[in-house]
Amino acid sequence: MASITDVVKEGLKYPFNDGKKVLTLGIIFLVSSLVSLAMEYFVFDNMRILANMAPVDTVQAAVSALPPSNMALIVLSWIVTFILMVFASGYIYDVIKYGIEGKSELPEFSDIKGLLVKGLRAFVVGLAYSILPMILFFLGLMLTVNESVGASVNAIGGIVLLIAIIFAIFVSLVNVMALCNMVDKDELSAAFRFKEILGLIKNLGWGRFIGILLFTVIVIMIISVFFGFIFGAIAGIISVIVGSAFVMALVNMILNSLLINPYVSIVISRVYGSIYKEATKTELETI
């Protein structure tokens, strides 16, 4: 049985086995971020138009004031970003799979249709798991914030909110194992076999499960802070030389999305795969 830190160490080293693939994933993230940034740039003008028009009575009046051509572009950018993110999720799906099988190589970028399908599956699972906690959270929020109801209802709302947060944490933990189960069995329905999934977590041990995830989070946070500083400094220096503040945000975003985001995503997915591998391994040992 590998210890908690061994799993994390292996996950941290894994992306270095093939830097090119990490960079390729980074390019996907980069293009998506650039598209979003470009859209924000355009939307800014629209925001200014809307702000000057305020107060606005109807959504109709607001939307009709916007230049029509831009709207199509914005929707297009949403679609492009979504497709790119689904593609990236598909790759992450494969990383988890390689983690479960314990392969030391990184997955390929071939089979684009397969990647898109896998990415959609992952997206659907994540969405499904977030519905209940979100409903509970909004219910609690609305009960707490609402001023027209009595103070006792506000207190109940507070309790609901607390329960919602705890429930959300629990759901996201199960979500991790559910994703792995789906990847291993290669079926969308495997992500919703709760008895099986909870059994897997119990096999691994809730303590180890939470321990591995928590440790990974801590390590990722430290690394992100560190590289945030470094990239911020680099971006700052470049922007001073060039003389534009926009360049700083641009360079910072480029460095982050090209290098750190893919690395972190691959590390986390690899750890997920290793978690599943450990959870099923202990099952075999008890036979």
Added chain:
Amino acid sequence: MILDIYKDSLEYSAKDLKTLLILGVTYFLSFLLLPIFLIYGYSYRVTKISVEGMINGNDPLPEFDNIIDMFVDGIKVVLVYLIYVLVPFIIFFLFAVISSSIGGYGESALMAIGAVITVVLILFAYVMSMFGVAHMANNGDSLSKAFNYKEIIEIIKSVGVTRSLGAYIGLVIICSAIYAVVFFLILFVFGFFGIFTGTLGFAMAAGGIFVAGFFIAYFVMLFIVGPYTMIMQSRVSGLLYNLH
């Protein structure tokens, strides 16, 4: 015995200036958070080598390879220290809360007692955590071993409680002495330069040279003496652990 440990550690830490310089640069970058864990990771390797080695055993200084392993080990060591120091911290906090709600003479008296108790507890936490890290190094880097206080207390007893306490108190004194000596050395050297240029007639320059040179040299020394004392502490903790 303890004096042998001190002598060995003093020599061991001074073995390689390049190592101290590398650590010093890492120390310097420690405001970025990540290098701190690299430093503690390196000190953990020193402890490990000492636990597996012996006094005057000609052990080499650890390498700087496997940075990711060093980083993760550093996080483990920091976790051990943090959790052990949490206990005195919480007790101090409790004392502060209770005494501030009493008020008057009772408050100062209770806080005084609380402060003394906290200091004693910090000493115990220090010794326990050092032995804890050594215990972890001896048992395959397992984090849970570092908190197995029953086993650790057994080990401390077999080394000798007074011996262990004495060794660590002595260690603190030695490290403080090293810092003091270096400090006064720098003070003297740059004071001399200041007086020298002063007598040559450069009154303003004298003050400037003294202050500027002093600060530069002080920080440079800090980033060499710092790693030196850190390696020394880790080596002492490992060798002391071996006495059980």
